[in-house]
Amino acid sequence: MLPKINQTMYIQTETDTEPLTLRSRVADVDNQNIYIEIPLDEKSRKLYRTQTGEKLQVYFFTQEGVKHLFPSVVTGYRKEAVNLVAIRKPELEEITKDQRRSYLRVEANLELAVRIGEKLRFLAITEDVGGGGVSFTCERNRPIVQNGVLTCWLLLNYKGGTIAHAKFEGEVVRVLPIEPDKNLIMMRFQDIADSDQQKIIRFCFERQLDNRKD
Template sequence: MFKIGGKIELELTDNQMTYQYTSKIVDYKHDHLHIQFPLNQTTQKTSVLHDGTMLQAYYYADGQIYKFITEVTGKDYQTNLPLMLLKVPDQARIQKVQRRDFVRVDAAVDVAVHPAYQEKQPFTTISTDISGGGLAAILPAGHELYQGDKVVCWCVLRLNNGNPSYVKANGEIKRLFCDDRTNHQKASIHFLNVSPSDQQKIIQFCFDRERYYRQMK
C-alpha cells in the first residue's frame, strides 16, 4: 500500500491545538515508515518531533485516502537526508475512507458547468459546498438544466500553497432546489467519473478547508 515517494500528512493535537505537517515516504521496512522530517504547514519550516509523539496520519494512494494512528519511534541519521521513523499499525487499524465518508465542506469554488447536450449553454458559477463525491452550485437565471442531466464540471481549487489547481469531473444533476436562506436556485451534482489524481486534489482541498475551519473555532 505504501509507495516510496508517496505523500503523507500528519496531525498533532496538543493542548486543544492541532498542528499539520506534510512529508514524503523514503522507505518502508520492518513495519516502519521512514519519512523526511515533516514540514509544518503553518510555519513552512521543517520540524523535529520527539520520540513517542502520537500522530494522526493520512496517506493518499491511487485516488484513495487512508488514515491511522502512528507513533514517532526514532530518527535515522545514517543517510544523507535525516529521516523520522513512524510505526505502522496492524492492517486492521488502518482505515480506508469510504466514498460515503467523504468530507463535505462549505466552499465557494469557481466552477464551469458544461451540459452534455451541446444545445444547452455552458455557464460559470460558484459552489456552496464540495466533497470528493460531488458539489452544490448556484444556478444562473435562465439555466437549462433538469434533474438527471449529465454535465462536465471544471473546478478551480486553491490549495494551501496558494496556487490554483484545475480538476475535471463528469457528473449528474441529482436535485434542483431553492435555498430558503439566500433564495438562490441551486443544483446538487453527483460526480460519476473523476480521475484518481483529480479526486485526490478535491479530497485534499476538503481536508485542508476542514482543518482551517476547525482552527478558527
C-alpha cells in the first residue's frame, strides 16, 4: 500500500533535538521518489525547510483509517509553480501497519461551541479535527490554560447536506499564540461517546476523499 497523489502525509523529523511533526500532501510519484508539498510544522504553523539527506519517518492513513508508516530520506527538490520536496519512495516491505489506536486528522473550519466552567460560553472555528481531538482558534482573552478541560459541541457538515452534532469534553494539551489577539488551542478528547466519535471519524474520511479529488 503506497500513498496516492493528493493524499495527506505526516512526517516526523529525526535530526532535531526535539522531533517535529509535519504535515504535507503528495503531489506526484515516480519510480524512485514521492514528491510532496513543502511540509507545515503542525505546532508553529510555519513551513519547514528540509535538507537534502535528512532522514524522516513518514505515515499516512488509508481510506479505512489504518495508519501506515515507512522510513524515508530527502533526495532533492523539484521546482514548479509550487516547489516540491522529493523523498525516497519506499519498497513495499518497508511499509508497516501501526496496530495501535490512531486517528486521521483533517483540516476543517467547523463551528465549535465551547463552555468553560458553568457560565462562560462562546463560539469558535476549528483548524483541524480528528477522531482523537480537535484544534481551534479563539480570542486570546479567553481563560483557557494547558491541561484545562472544556465542554464542546461540534457542528459537522457531511456531503449531501446532512448535519450532525458531536458533544465531548476535551483536555487542552497546548495553547499557542498565532496572531496578536488570537490563540490556537489544541485538544484531545477526554470524554466522548462512541457514537459521537464515529460521527467525527466519518467526517474525516469524507474530507480526505474530497481532498484527493481536488
